[in-house]
Amino acid sequence: MTKILVVIGTRPEAIKMAPVVHALREHATVTAVILATGQHGAIVDRLLDLFGIPPDRRLPPPPPGQTLDRLVAWLLTGIGAQLDAVRPDLVLVQGDTASALAGATAAYHRAISVGHVEAGLRSGNARHPLPEEGYRRAIAGYCDLHFAPTEQARRNLDREQVHGRIYLTGNTVVDALGWMRERMGDAPAGGDGRRLILATLHRRENWPHLPRIARAIGRLADRGDVRVMLPMQPNPAVREPLLAVLGGVPAVSLTEPLDYPDLVRALSACHFVITDSGGLQEEAPALGKPVLVLRDATERPEGVAAGVARLIGTDEERIVREGVALLDDMAAHAAMARPCSPYGDGLAGRRIADIIADVAGAGGVKDYWIRHRHDAAQIAEGQPPP
Numbered sequence: 001m002t003k004i005l006v007v008i009g010t011r012p013e014a015i016k017m018a019p020v021v022h023a024l025r026e027h028a029t030v031t032a033v034i035l036a037t038g039q040h041g042a043i044v045d046r047l048l049d050l051f052g053i054p055p056d057r058r059l060p061p062p063p064p065g066q067t068l069d070r071l072v073a074w075l076l077t078g079i080g081a082q083l084d085a086v087r088p089d090l091v092l093v094q095g096d097t098a099s100a101l102a103g104a105t106a107a108y109h110r111a112i113s114v115g116h117v118e119a120g121l122r123s124g125n126a127r128h129p130l131p132e133e134g135y136r137r138a139i140a141g142y143c144d145l146h147f148a149p150t151e152q153a154r155r156n157l158d159r160e161q162v163h164g165r166i167y168l169t170g171n172t173v174v175d176a177l178g179w180m181r182e183r184m185g186d187a188p189a190g191g192d193g194r195r196l197i198l199a200t201l202h203r204r205e206n207w208p209h210l211p212r213i214a215r216a217i218g219r220l221a222d223r224g225d226v227r228v229m230l231p232m233q234p235n236p237a238v239r240e241p242l243l244a245v246l247g248g249v250p251a252v253s254l255t256e257p258l259d260y261p262d263l264v265r266a267l268s269a270c271h272f273v274i275t276d277s278g279g280l281q282e283e284a285p286a287l288g289k290p291v292l293v294l295r296d297a298t299e300r301p302e303g304v305a306a307g308v309a310r311l312i313g314t315d316e317e318r319i320v321r322e323g324v325a326l327l328d329d330m331a332a333h334a335a336m337a338r339p340c341s342p343y344g345d346g347l348a349g350r351r352i353a354d355i356i357a358d359v360a361g362a363g364g365v366k367d368y369w370i371r372h373r374h375d376a377a378q379i380a381e382g383q384p385p386p
C-alpha cells in the first residue's frame with residue numbers, strides 16, 4: 001500500500017484537491033491521508049465536509065499575528081512533524097500557497113517524493129504575484145511528479161528543465177465545478193431584472209489599488225440596471241477599503257465569503273465576473289461567463305487567448321469602460337460568453353490518481369523514496385552523500 005499525504009491549507013486547495021482525493025480513494029493500492037494545515041481555518045473544514053473528505057490529521061492552531069515569515073515557519077515545522085509521524089511515500093501539494101511551499105519543503109528535507117497538482121503556472125514575473133510566483137518556482141524544484149493543467153504550463157516546466165516527470169492532466173477545478181453543479185440542482189428562479197456582476201478581490205498586489213477598484217465597481221452599480229455581489233475576504237486589509245467605498249452603495253452586496261455551492265450559484269447566474277482570483281479565471285469560462293481580470297499579468301493566459309477573459313489592470317476608468325461594454329454591447333458580451341474549457345475537461349483528478357497509482361505500482365514512488373531517504377539519513381549524520 002502506497003501512503004500519500006495530501007496537504008490542504010486554503011479554500012482553493014480544498015476545492016482543487018477534492019477531485020484527486022475522490023479518485024485516489026477508488027484505487028485499492030494507495031491510501032490518502034489528508035492533512036489540514038489550518039491556514040484558512042473553518043472555511044476549509046466546511047469544504048472538506050462538503051466534499052466528504054474530512055481531515056485525518058491537523059496542525060495545532062497558528063500563532064496570532066501572521067506575517068509570511070511566521071506563517072511559513074509554523075507550517076514548515078508543523079508539517080515536518082506530521083511527516084515524521086505518518087511517514088508517507090509521497091506528499092501531494094497543490095498550487096502556490098504557503099501550505100504547498102511548506103509541504104513540499106518539509107518532504108524534500110526528508111527526501112520524500114513530492115507531487116504537485118497545478119504545476120507549471122508562470123506569470124513570467126518572479127515578483128508578480130508575490131509570494132505565489134516564487135512559491136510555485138520553489139515547489140517545482142522539489143518535485144518528482146508535476147501535474148501540469150495546460151499545455152502552456154507543461155511547456156513552462158519543460159523550458160525550466162525541472163527534475164522529475166511532467167504530466168498534462170487538466171485543472172481539477174473543472175472537475176470540482178462539475179461535481180458541485182451535479183449536486184446543486186437548478187438555481188432558484190427570480191431576481192429583479194437587474195443583471196448580476198460577481199466581483200472578488202484579494203490579491204496582495206491589489207491591496208494598494210482597492211479604493212480605485214472599489215470606486216469603479218460603485219460606478220457600475222450606480223447605473224440602476226445592475227447589482228453587484230462582492231464576497232469579501234476576512235482579512236481587514238481587504239475589507240476595510242471595500243467597506244469604506246462601497247459600504248453605503250445600495251446595489252452592492254458586500255458579503256462574507258460565500259460557501260462554495262453559493263459561489264457556484266452566483267457564478268451560474270451572473271452576467272460577468274470582475275476578479276483577481278485565479279480559480280474564478282478558470283471556472284468562469286467553463287460556464288460561459290466573461291471575466292475581467294484585475295491584474296497586469298496572469299499565469300492563466302489560456303482564457304485571454306481564447307477571448308473569454310480580458311486582462312484589464314486596475315485603472316478606474318478602464319474598469320468602468322470594460323464593464324459598460326459588457327453591459328451595453330450585446331455583441332461584445334456574446335463574443336466572450338462562449339462556454340469553453342481551456343483549463344480542463346473534468347477528468348483531471350482521475351488522471352492524476354491513475355498516474356500516481358501507476359507510478360506507485362511500478363515501485364516508482366517507493367524506490368525513489370527509499371533511495372533518497374538513505375542519502376538524507378547519511379547527510380543528516382554528517383556523512384557525505386555517496
Ligand SMILES: CC(=O)N[C@@H]1[C@@H](OP(=O)(O)OP(=O)(O)OC[C@H]2O[C@@H](n3ccc(=O)[nH]c3=O)[C@H](O)[C@@H]2O)O[C@H](CO)[C@@H](O)[C@@H]1O
Pocket residue numbers: 010011012013015016094095096097100118121129132200202231232256257258259260261263276277278279280283
Ligand atoms: C496567484 C493565484 O492566482 N493563485 C491561486 C490561489 O487561489 P485563488 O486566487 O483562486 O483563490 P480564491 O479567489 O480564494 O478562490 C478559490 C476558489 O474559491 C471559491 N470561492 C471564492 C469566493 C467565495 O466567496 N467563495 C468560494 O467558494 C471559488 O470557487 C474559487 O475558485 O491559490 C490557489 C491554491 O494554490 C492556486 O490554485 C491559484 O493559482
